[in-house]
Each structure stands twice: as structure tokens, then as C-alpha cells.
Amino acid sequence: MAKRLIPALNRVLVEKIVPPSKTSAGILLPEKTSKLNAAKVIAVGPGDRDKSGNVIPVCFKEGDEVLLPEYGGSEVKLGDKMFHLFRDDDILGHLVE
Incomplete structure (x- = not known):
């Protein structure tokens, strides 16, 4: 059975986008130039609540491409x-x- 994770509150589940290590012509790219902390949003939580209880x-939203900080987040398998x-x-x- 496949598991699906629905994030709680204001959390966002993302899958990192792995940039290609070669060009279409077969030229190897240095690791530094291909490093971009990009990810695709897989699922989002309903949102957080303010002091009045409003969401x-x-x-x-799902499908968005986002830029992530270099560190942080929790790995989930x-x-x-x-x-x-x-x-x-x-x-x-x-x-x-």
C-alpha cells in the first residue's frame, strides 16, 4: 500500500529537483554550477491559525517550483x-x- 503524507498546519512537502550533471551534448557540468536548491511542491498543509483562530x-500550491534555503527542513522517506x-x-x- 502506497503512503501519502498530508502536511500539518503551514508545512509544505517538496521533492528536490536534481539538476542535470551533463548537457545534452554530453559535456560534464561542474558541481557548483548545477547546484540550485529548487524543489517541486508535492503537498501543502491547510495553513496556520492566528490568535483569533482564523486560518x-x-x-x-501543489506543482509550484520553489527555492529552498541551503539548510533546514526535515527529510521524509x-x-x-x-x-x-x-x-x-x-x-x-x-x-x-
Whole structure:
């Protein structure tokens, strides 16, 4: 049975995007140039609550590409895949084309 994780409160489950280590022509890229802490949002929690009990929604949605901080988050293994769990305010921003 496959497990699915639904994050609590204002947490966001992401899968890191692994940049290619080679170009389409087969040229190896140095590790430094291919390092970008990008991830795809897999699931989001319902949001946190303010002092009045109102829900503050998470500003990301499933499928968004985001920029992560260099450190932080919690590693989560579901099946044979690794994911990371971050609070929404720890995520640095959206990646758009």
C-alpha cells in the first residue's frame, strides 16, 4: 500500500529537483554550477491559525517550483523516494519562467 503524507498546519512537502550533471551534448557540468536548491511542491498543509483562530493559508500550491534555503527542513522517506518538509515561511520564493 502506497503512503501519502498530508502536511500539518503551514508545512509544505517538496521533492528536490536534481539538476542535470551533463548537457545534452554530453559535456560534464561542474558541481557548483548545477547546484540550485529548487524543489517541486508535492503537498501543502491547510495553513496556520492566528490568535483569533482564523486560518492563514499557505502561499504555495501543489506543482509550484520553489527555492529552498541551503539548510533546514526535515527529510521524509515515502516508499523509495526522499522528500523534504519545510514550514512555508522557511521557503525563499517561487521559481517562475
